[in-house]
Structure formats: structure tokens, C-alpha cells
Amino acid sequence: MSSVLTGRSRWVALVVLCTGMLMIVLDVTVVNVALPAIQHDLGFTPSSLAWVVNAYLIAFGGLLLLAGRLGDLVSRRGVFLAGLAVFVAASLACGLAGSQEALIAARFVQGVGGAMTSAVILGMIVTMFPEPREQARAIGVFSFVASAGGSIGLLAGGMLTQGLNWHWIFFINVPIGLVTAVAAIRLLPRDRGLGFGDGADATGAVLITAALMLCVYTIVKPAAELGWGAPQTLGLGGATIVLLVAFVIREAKARNPLVPLRIFRSADVSGANAIQALTVAGMFGMFFLGVLYLQQVLGYDSLTTGLAFLPTTVVMGTLSLRYAERLVHRFGARRVLLVGLALIAGGLALFARVPVDGGYVLDVLPATLLLGIGVGGSMPALAVLAMSGATEQDAGLASGLFNTTAQVGAALGLAVLATLSASRSEDLAGQGAGAAAALTGGYRLALLVGAALVAVAFVVALAVIRRSAERPSVEPAEPALVLTGER
Structure with a gap:
């Protein structure tokens, strides 16, 4: 019995998929806000505390590509549901953890579940929405969740940690994950993968x-x-x-390759993934170093820090959900992407001018709003380009690849920018600068490097992305995947 999602049911299914994605994205920044409380309760040293984040990142970044391809070969719906089950169980284990070892092990398993859940979502979206304008709109919703979820997590983490305790940043995933799983079982039709053919x-x-x-x-x-x-x-x-x-x-x-190399023949797909890695690496300057500047220099607490990034989230959401599809359809993905990257680089460069005695309205808000506008416009366009060369057989792979480059870019950006910032701060402190001045000097250097990385992404987009992508979207050459089976 064949069943193809049509009309309103596709948009309801999109909400289910994006809820799963939001839970995964929120988890990263929610944990960052709660790290001081976790360190105090479980007795982590500063170096060992990093493994609360690293254990998740290693499993998540390492398995995205594999999970995406398994969705193509077995079942994207099946991989999504299995990932939710693993993530929810691991979240419960994280919340119950009473030792460093238990928390780190549970975080690794949580990363496995997060990779399985998120790797197939974009592939499912592009097959559910084959019509270009609807696909661009759906990708805009996904891009908002993936981009703005981090700043929402700062607010949620502050509220949960200060209002309850750090255990609840993990416990909250259990009811959300269970509801999402039940809705997915009811609303997402069964799909049949390509199979392993000549073997796995x-x-x-x-x-x-x-x-x-x-x-x-x-x-x-x-x-x-x-x-x-x-x-x-x-x-x-x-x-x-x-x-x-x-x-x-x-x-x-x-x-029967796990990753058919033909997917890299498209200049738009390869270029979009390179741009993704560079842009995410640069943007970490705002979401990582910006948080540190607000807390360590301006003295904000975790809840106030989350509220400080709320306008950025609102701007991202407005553009991604209401206008990204219209802009991509009218001006083409390439033009929208180029303008967005220019605004992101400009926002980072503006933020790199923050003084030691900075104020939120004059020194922080304008830069974050520029970044919000840039991300809200460019990320949906980038996702459209990254999936533009994906056939029905490769949609899960293309989705996993796009998420993989984001995670590798985030890890690379965190390592490079944090190292540069710390080194510069140490040099300034050695020259007699005060603590706040030394920290601010380090943040400013790292933010400038972040702006430079996004500028390189702009050059790559200008040189690699085909000018045909400037034109409004046309019907895809490949047919959409038919989802078969009974609900």
C-alpha cells in the first residue's frame, strides 16, 4: 500500500522532524551554560570538564555521515526513530549520572543518538517537498531550528540551571523525545531504503x-x-x-560504496559544504566568545546572557520562517547566500570592536542583529545548494554530509578561536594589562579571525557556486522519493 505525504500532513510531519532537530541542537548550548554547576557537583577539573562536551562531539561528528547513508540504505524513518530512542535513553542516564565517568559515557551515547536522529532529517525534508518553493520554505524552517537553536539553548540552559539544577537540562529531553517519537510513528510514513545490494x-x-x-x-x-x-x-x-x-x-x-563519490561532482554541493564548514567555524566567534565576553567582562549571569541573544534568535526566525523562501525564489540561492555571508562577516567584525566597559545596546546588540540577519538569510540558501545535487538515492547521504561539515567546522572553529583568544589574553596580561582588558583583547582578535573565515567562505561562494543558482529554483531533475508502506 503506497502512501505519499501531501498537503497539510507534510507540514505537520516537518514540525515533528524539526522538533527532533531542535532537541539535538539545544542540547549542545544548554550543556555549555550548565558546565560550572556540573563541575562543582561532580568535582571535574577544568581539563576533564571539557570531556562533557568532547565526548558528545566525537560521537556526533564521527557518525553523522554513516547515519545519513544508513538512512538511504535501510530506512530514514527507521534511523530517525532509533536515534530518538538512543538519545532519550542516554539523556536519562546523563541526568541520573552521579560520577564523572558515568556522565561522560552517557554523553558519548547521547552523541550517537543525536547523529542518528539529525543526519537523516534534511534528506527526509527534500523528499517530502519536491516542489521548489515549498522545499525552500521547508528548508527555511529547518535552517532556523539548526541555526537559532543554539541561542535558544543559552536561554533554556540558564532558566533550567538557575531555576532547578543541571540534571534537568538532560531530564527535559525525555518527555520531549517521547512525544516526538510517538508523533513520528503516527505521522511519518514508512519508507523502504535501497538495500545493501552486493553487500554492506x-x-x-x-x-x-x-x-x-x-x-x-x-x-x-x-x-x-x-x-x-x-x-x-x-x-x-x-x-x-x-x-x-x-x-x-x-x-x-x-x-556498493557506502558513500558514492558522484555526490562530490556537483560544484554547488561541494562548494556549499566547504562554505558551511568555514562559516560555522567563524560564527563560533559570536556564540562562544560572545558569551564569554558577556559573562567574564560585563558580568552577566547565565539567564541574562540567554536573554541578550534573544533578539538575534527572533531575527533569525523571522527571516528563516517567513522570508527565506521568498528571497531564494526571487533572487536565487547564490545571491541570497552572498549577501548573508557579507552580513555575517560584518557582524563579527563589528563585534570585534567591543571595549572593556562596553554596553549591550551600543556595543553588542547591533553586531548580533547583523549576524542574525545574515544567518537567517544565508543558511536556508546554503542548505538548498547543499541538497541541490542529491538524487532520491543520495538524499540521506547529502543530509549527513551537510551536518558533518557543520560539526567539523564547529569543532575546528572552537579549537582555533579559543586557542588564539587564550594566547592573546596571556600575552596582554604579561604586558601588564588588567584581567578584563586582557580577556577583551583576546576575544577581539578571535572575532576578527572569525570574520576572516567567513570572508573566505564568501570568496569560495563567489568562485565556486554556479551562476545558474542565482536564478529562481526550477523543478528538480530527479523524481522525489516515494514513501511506501502503511502507517
Whole structure:
């Protein structure tokens, strides 16, 4: 019995998918806000506390690509539901954790569930909405959730941590996840994957998962703590490259490759993923260093910090949900992307001028609003480009790839910008600057580097993205995936 989502049911299904995505995105920044409370209760040292974040990032970033492809081969709905189950169970374990080891282990499993849940969402969206204007609108909703969820998490984390305790930042995922799972079972029709054909590419799966996990580990651990030129960083970085080369060779020869290399033949798809990595790396300057500036220099608490980023979230949401689809349809994804990237770079550069005695209205709000406008316009356009070359067979893979480049970009941006900021602050303190002045000087340098990364993304977009992407969307060449089975 065939069933294809049509009309209102598709938009209800989109809400279910985006709720799952929001839960995953919120979890990252919610945890960041609660780290001081977690450190106090469980006795983490500053260095070991980083593993509350790193354990999640390594599993999440390492498994996104594999999870996306498994959705293509087995069932995107099945992978989404399995991911929700793992994420909810791990969230409960995180909330109940009474030791450092228990929390870190549960966070790793939570990252596995997060990767499975989020990797297939964009692929499901583009197959549910084959008509270009509706697809752009749906991707705008997804992009808002993926982009603005982080700043919403700052507010939610502050409220939960201060109003209750840090355990509730994990417990809150349990009812939300259960409701989402029940709704997904009822509303998302069964889909049948391509199958493994000549057999599963187990070798390819092991190589790419090991490469991505090692890459994220190298970025968040030795690179961030020992420096990029440290022997351990260089050795692990070299091992990552060897694994990636071995994976590419394997996929070129495999009869049924895990990741068909044809997906990289599209300049728009390859360019969009490169732009994604660079832009997310640069934007971490605002959402990571901006939070530190508000708290450590201006003296904001966690709840006030979340409220400070609320206008940015509102602007992102308004553009992504109401205007992104119209802008992409009228001006084309390339033009919208270029304008958005210019605004993001400008917002970061403006924020890099913050003084030690800065005020929110004059020194913080204008920069965050520029960033909100840029992200609200550019991220939906970027997602449209990243999925533009995906056929019905590769939609899950393209979705997982897009999310993977975002996670690697975030980890890379965090390591590079945090290291630069700390080094600059130490130099200024050594020259006699006060604590606040030294911290501010470090943040300003890192924010300028973030702006430069986004500027490079702008150049890549200008050079690589085809001018045909400036025109309004046309009907896709490939047919949409037909979802079969009974609800």
C-alpha cells in the first residue's frame, strides 16, 4: 500500500522532524551554560570538564555521515526513530549520572543518538517537498531550528540551571523525545531504503567513522590544549589524513560504496559544504566568545546572557520562517547566500570592536542583529545548494554530509578561536594589562579571525557556486522519493 505525504500532513510531519532537530541542537548550548554547576557537583577539573562536551562531539561528528547513508540504505524513518530512542535513553542516564565517568559515557551515547536522529532529517525534508518553493520554505524552517537553536539553548540552559539544577537540562529531553517519537510513528510514513545490494560496505563504514572521530578528537583535544604544531597533534592529524585517503580509495573501488563519490561532482554541493564548514567555524566567534565576553567582562549571569541573544534568535526566525523562501525564489540561492555571508562577516567584525566597559545596546546588540540577519538569510540558501545535487538515492547521504561539515567546522572553529583568544589574553596580561582588558583583547582578535573565515567562505561562494543558482529554483531533475508502506 503506497502512501505519499501531501498537503497539510507534510507540514505537520516537518514540525515533528524539526522538533527532533531542535532537541539535538539545544542540547549542545544548554550543556555549555550548565558546565560550572556540573563541575562543582561532580568535582571535574577544568581539563576533564571539557570531556562533557568532547565526548558528545566525537560521537556526533564521527557518525553523522554513516547515519545519513544508513538512512538511504535501510530506512530514514527507521534511523530517525532509533536515534530518538538512543538519545532519550542516554539523556536519562546523563541526568541520573552521579560520577564523572558515568556522565561522560552517557554523553558519548547521547552523541550517537543525536547523529542518528539529525543526519537523516534534511534528506527526509527534500523528499517530502519536491516542489521548489515549498522545499525552500521547508528548508527555511529547518535552517532556523539548526541555526537559532543554539541561542535558544543559552536561554533554556540558564532558566533550567538557575531555576532547578543541571540534571534537568538532560531530564527535559525525555518527555520531549517521547512525544516526538510517538508523533513520528503516527505521522511519518514508512519508507523502504535501497538495500545493501552486493553487500554492506563495512570497510568503508569503519574507515570513515574512524577518520571523522579521530579528526574531531584531534581538534578538540591535542590541538586545543597542546597547539597545532605539537607532535601529538601532527601525528593524529596525519593518521586522520591516511584514513580519509584509504576511505576514498575504498569507495572508488567498492561495488556498493557506502558513500558514492558522484555526490562530490556537483560544484554547488561541494562548494556549499566547504562554505558551511568555514562559516560555522567563524560564527563560533559570536556564540562562544560572545558569551564569554558577556559573562567574564560585563558580568552577566547565565539567564541574562540567554536573554541578550534573544533578539538575534527572533531575527533569525523571522527571516528563516517567513522570508527565506521568498528571497531564494526571487533572487536565487547564490545571491541570497552572498549577501548573508557579507552580513555575517560584518557582524563579527563589528563585534570585534567591543571595549572593556562596553554596553549591550551600543556595543553588542547591533553586531548580533547583523549576524542574525545574515544567518537567517544565508543558511536556508546554503542548505538548498547543499541538497541541490542529491538524487532520491543520495538524499540521506547529502543530509549527513551537510551536518558533518557543520560539526567539523564547529569543532575546528572552537579549537582555533579559543586557542588564539587564550594566547592573546596571556600575552596582554604579561604586558601588564588588567584581567578584563586582557580577556577583551583576546576575544577581539578571535572575532576578527572569525570574520576572516567567513570572508573566505564568501570568496569560495563567489568562485565556486554556479551562476545558474542565482536564478529562481526550477523543478528538480530527479523524481522525489516515494514513501511506501502503511502507517
